[in-house]
Amino acid sequence: MDYTQSEIERALRKAGYRLTPQRREVISAVMECRRHFTPAELYEKAARRRSGIGLVTVYRTLEMLARLGFICEVHAGGNCRHYLIRPTGEHHHHLICSGCGRVVNFTGCDLTGLERRLRRETSFTISGHLLEFVGQCVDCRRREEKG
Amino acid sequence: MDYTQSEIERALRKAGYRLTPQRREVISAVMECRRHFTPAELYEKAARRRSGIGLVTVYRTLEMLARLGFICEVHAGGNCRHYLIRPTGEHHHHLICSGCGRVVNFTGCDLTGLERRLRRETSFTISGHLLEFVGQCVDCRRREEKG
DNA sequence: TGCTAGTTGAAAATCATTTTCAATTATTCC
DNA sequence: GGAATAATTGAAAATGATTTTCAACTAGCA
Ligand SMILES: [Zn+2]
Ligand SMILES: [Zn+2]
Ligand SMILES: [Zn+2]
Ligand SMILES: [Zn+2]
Numbered sequence: 001m002d003y004t005q006s007e008i009e010r011a012l013r014k015a016g017y018r019l020t021p022q023r024r025e026v027i028s029a030v031m032e033c034r035r036h037f038t039p040a041e042l043y044e045k046a047a048r049r050r051s052g053i054g055l056v057t058v059y060r061t062l063e064m065l066a067r068l069g070f071i072c073e074v075h076a077g078g079n080c081r082h083y084l085i086r087p088t089g090e091h092h093h094h095l096i097c098s099g100c101g102r103v104v105n106f107t108g109c110d111l112t113g114l115e116r117r118l119r120r121e122t123s124f125t126i127s128g129h130l131l132e133f134v135g136q137c138v139d140c141r142r143r144e145e146k147g
Numbered sequence: 148m149d150y151t152q153s154e155i156e157r158a159l160r161k162a163g164y165r166l167t168p169q170r171r172e173v174i175s176a177v178m179e180c181r182r183h184f185t186p187a188e189l190y191e192k193a194a195r196r197r198s199g200i201g202l203v204t205v206y207r208t209l210e211m212l213a214r215l216g217f218i219c220e221v222h223a224g225g226n227c228r229h230y231l232i233r234p235t236g237e238h239h240h241h242l243i244c245s246g247c248g249r250v251v252n253f254t255g256c257d258l259t260g261l262e263r264r265l266r267r268e269t270s271f272t273i274s275g276h277l278l279e280f281v282g283q284c285v286d287c288r289r290r291e292e293k294g
Numbered sequence: 295t296g297c298t299a300g301t302t303g304a305a306a307a308t309c310a311t312t313t314t315c316a317a318t319t320a321t322t323c324c
Numbered sequence: 325g326g327a328a329t330a331a332t333t334g335a336a337a338a339t340g341a342t343t344t345t346c347a348a349c350t351a352g353c354a
Contacts, residue, residue: 020331057333080311123284126242133275134273164300167350169303186341203343204301319333
């Protein structure tokens with residue numbers, strides 16, 4: 001399931017980072033996101049609650065959260081960075097709605113067979129993979145059907 | 148296999164584009180690429196052969212080639228666009244060497260089972276997927292082992 | 295040989311992201 | 325609680341990729 005604010009804060013301290021009000025605010029804003037978001041979007045959201053938070057700080061905090069593994073980057077879509085809350089631990093991927101940006105996490109990608117085949121055929125050492133599905137959620141499909 | 152220069156030129160004309168010397172030059176520069184490339188890299192390469200070709204034209208021509216399906220974008224790596232020659236027709240994916248950028252195309256991703264499962268579990272309409280493997284080719288591995 | 299709509303490219307605009315650096319502050323250690 | 329200190333902040337400037345603008349040019353057609 002999802003991490004709590006204080007779990008994240010504890011991990012942050014443990015990794016040697018300082019806990020500042022700005023960082024708290026960014027973390028809390030991240031935790032309300034149901035879909036992927038850009039640094040700029042998160043900045044707006046965080047700045048609305050606590051005026052004076054800087055865009056640069058948002059960038060830095062997001063980078064830190066990604067480094068600590070609490071958020072991850074998604075690649076499908078757009079000309080700028082998109083982040084996403086990451087569910088606890090497990091290897092997973094995303095199914096993203098191209099209409100509204102809603103994200104469904106899923107596990108069990110089962111690419112080991114394909115990976116083995118590629119390793120055998122190419123002699124590459126394979127270190128990872130990027131997999132994302134793109135589609136349309138029920139709401140977006142209905143909206144489109146209506147008009 | 149790969150398209151020839153004249154096949155590409157014919158398709159371009161057929162799609163209503165004009166065949167200019169600049170576009171020929173870009174196409175021919177693209178066709179020598181064994182790995183993925185950025186617009187800037189291709190610009191350098193093309194400009195070396197025919198001085199006076201503009202970066203903007205390179206951007207535009209690459210976009211056009213992507214629209215026509217002769218090149219495709221790769222997502223693993225970097226802060227800027229990376230393109231890649233696309234082998235004829237078939238649905239395929241890439242295995243990319245993180246060391247040198249070498250690319251291996253492969254087909255047979257076989258994600259239909261997973262796709263069916265996701266469709267059932269989420270009721271999304273799934274329109275496509277993004278899959279890339281990242282690894283290290285034999286040469287890069289040897290180079291690293293040596294020191 | 296013109297005509298014309300498509301194309302080019304230099305320069306400027308845009309936009310995301312990063313760097314810089316002086317002021318501020320969270321944490322640690324008395 | 326009060327320094328000391330190194331991390332953090334954020335405004336402003338820098339960077340870098342990509343896009344837009346627009347006047348000059350030209351491929352393709354008749
Ligand atoms: Zn949707
Ligand atoms: Zn996976
Ligand atoms: Zn390599
Ligand atoms: Zn596939």
